[in-house]
Ligand SMILES: [Mg+2]
C-alpha cells in the first residue's frame with residue numbers, strides 16, 4: 001500500500017515539474033526572442049501577408065528547460081534503478097547531444113549528408129550504455145524515427161511540428177497508462193517512458209502556445225531533433241519501439257512520399273510550400289518513372305503539361321503531406337490546414353492503437 | 369600480471385584517442401572557420417596592426433571532438449565501475465551542459481548576473497549523482513574554479529587561455545602518475561582523472577596550434593567554460609580538489625586582483641588590454657580605498673594624477689595579471705607577454721607540487 005502512495009507522489013512530482021516546465025517555457029520565450037532576432041536567428045513567415053520576421057530555433061529554450069527538469073529527477077529515490085544502470089543518464093546525454101547539434105544545425109545550416117551523421121553521433125552514449133547493459137537487441141529499429149521530423153517535412157506551417165509531436169506524446173502516455181495498472185513486468189519500462197514524456201509534453205505545450213497560428217516564434221531544427229530524439233530514447237529504453245513506430249504513420253508516409261525530392265529526382269526548393277515546382281524538359285528516366293508512379297496513385301497532380309503546348313517544362317506540386325491535403329481538399333488557409341494535419345495525426349494514432357491491440361498477432365510475435 | 373598488461377592497453381587506448389582527437393581538432397578548425405565568420409561568430413584581433421577578423425568560439429569544435437572521444441570510452445570493459453555508479457556519465461552530462469551554455473553565451477553575450485547561474489545549472493547532474501552515491505563531502509570546494517577562466521581574465525591575448533589550461537592539465541597528469549605506481553586506494557580515482565584529462569590535452573593542443581600567436585582563431589567563452597568544467601569534474605570525482613586548487617594560483621591571484629573591476633568599484637572596459645582606464649573625479653570612498661591598498665602593494669600604477677594638475681580624472685592600469693606583468697617588466701610584444709604568463713603558470717605549478725608534497729602537513733590534515 002505504501003508503495004502505491006509513493007508511486008502516486010512520484011506521479012504528482014512528474015506532473016508538477018511538467019506544469020512548471022510549461023509555464024517557464026511559455027514565459028521565457030517572449031523574454032528571450034529579441035536576443036534571437038538580434039543575432040539573426042530568425043526567419044520570414046512566408047505564409048503571412050506582411051511576411052513578419054519571426055525568431056527561429058526556439059526549440060533550444062524548450063529543450064533546455066526540459067533537460068533541467070530531467071536533471072532534477074536524478075536524486076529522486078526511485079530513480080536509483082535507472083541511474084544504477086546508467087540508462088537515465090545516458091538517455092539524457094544523448095538527448096542533450098542532439099539538442100546541441102540541432103542548435104548548431106540551425107546556426108550553420110549543415111549540409112544534408114553531414115546532417116545524417118548528427119543523430120548517429122548523438123546516439124552513441126545511449127547505444128553504448130545499452131550495449132554494455134543489455135546486449136544489442138531492440139536497438140536498430142527506432143533509429144530512422146529521428147529523420148522523420150526535421151526541416152524537409154513541414155517547416156513553414158505554424159504549429160505543425162509541435163502539434164504532431166504533442167499528439168504522438170499523448171498517445172505514448174495513454175499507451176504507458178494501459179501497462180501501469182497490471183503487475184506486468186513492463187511496468188518499470190513504462191514508468192521510465194513517463195519520466196521522459198510527461199515533462200516533454202509540458203515544455204512542448206509552453207512552446208506550442210507561441211508557435212500556434214499566427215506564429216510569434218519558429219521552433220527550428222533544434223526542436224525537431226529534440227523531439228525525434230526524445231521519442232527514440234523512450235522507444236529504445238522502454239522497449240516498445242515497435243509500438244512507437246505505429247504512432248509515426250503520417251511521418252513515415254510523408255517520408256516515403258518525399259523520396260523523389262529528397263534524392264533529387266525531382267527538384268526540391270528550400271521551402272516546399274503550396275507553390276509548384278517547375279521541372280525542365282527533357283526529364284530523365286528516374287524522374288519520369290517516379291512522376292508516373294505517383295500520378296497513377298493520385299498522389300501528385302501535374303499541371304501545365306498539355307501535349308499540344310509549347311512549354312519546355314512541366315509543373316507539379318511539392319511532394320509533402322501538406323500539399324497532398326491541399327490537393328485533395330482544395331485550397332484552405334494556413335490555420336485550417338494545420339488543424340487538418342493534426343486531425344490526421346489523431347486518426348492515425350487511433351489506427352495505431354487498433355493495430356497494436358487488435359491486430360497485434362498478425363504483425364508481431366512478441367506482446368510488446 | 370595480466371592486469372598490468374590490460375592497464376597498459378587501456379593507457380595506449382587513451383593516448384591513441386587523444387592523439388586522434390588532437391589531429392581531428394587541428395584539421396577541422398580551418399575547414400569550419402569560414403562558417404563561423406559567416407554567421408558573425410567572430411571578433412577583431414585588436415593587438416595586431418591591421419586588426420584582422422578572426423573566428424570566435426572555436427572551443428565548440430574542440431569540446432565536441434572531446435565529448436565524442438569520451439563517448440567512445442563508455443563500452444570499454446574497465447569503465448563498468450564508472451558507469452555503474454553513474455559518475456562517468458554524469459560528469460559527461462555536466463561537461464556537455466557547460467559547453468552548450470558556453471556556446472549560447474558566446475552567441476548572446478549573457479549578462480554577468482545570469483552568467484553566474486550557468487555553471488550552477490550545468491553542474492546539477494554531477495552534484496545530484498554525487499549526492500546519491502556518496503553524500504555531500506568534497507563538493508563545495510572546487511565550484512569557484514569554474515569562474516576563474518572566462519572572459520574577464522585574459523581574452524584578447526593569443527594563446528593564453530589554452531596555454532594556461534594545458535599547463536594545468538599536464539600538472540594534473542603528473543600528479544596522477546605519482547599515484548598510479550603504488551597500490552594506493554586512490555589509484556581508481558586517478559585513473560578516472562586520466563580518462564578526462566588526457567583527451568582534454570589532445571583536443572586543446574589541436575586548438576592551441578591555431579590559437580598561438582598570430583591567432584587565426586579565438587577560443588571563445590565556450591572553451592573557457594569547457595576547460596573550467598573539465599577541471600571541476602576531475603577535481604570533484606577524483607577527490608583531489610584541494611590539490612587541484614593549488615594549480616590555479618595565478619588564476620586565483622588574478623581573480624582577487626580583479627575584484628575592484630569585477631564589482632564595478634573601478635570602471636571595467638570590455639577588453640582590459642594594455643590601454644589605461646580613466647576614472648572621473650570625484651572618486652567615491654570604496655574606489656579610493658581599493659586604489660590606495662593596491663598601490664601600497666605596488667600592484668597598480670596611477671599615471672596622470674599630479675597634485676598640481678588640473679585634470680579632472682586619474683588614469684590607472686587595468687587590474688589583470690597581464691597588465692601587472694607589463695607594469696613590472698616593461699612593454700613587450702604580445703608573443704613575449706604570452707610566454708611570460710605561461711612561464712609564470714609553470715612556476716606556480718612547481719610551487720603547487722612543493723606545497724602539496726613538502727608542506728602538505730601544514731595545510732591539510734588528510735593526505736589527498
Ligand atoms: Mg538547419
Ligand SMILES: [Mg+2]
Nearest residue numbers: 473474477589
Ligand atoms: Mg560571452
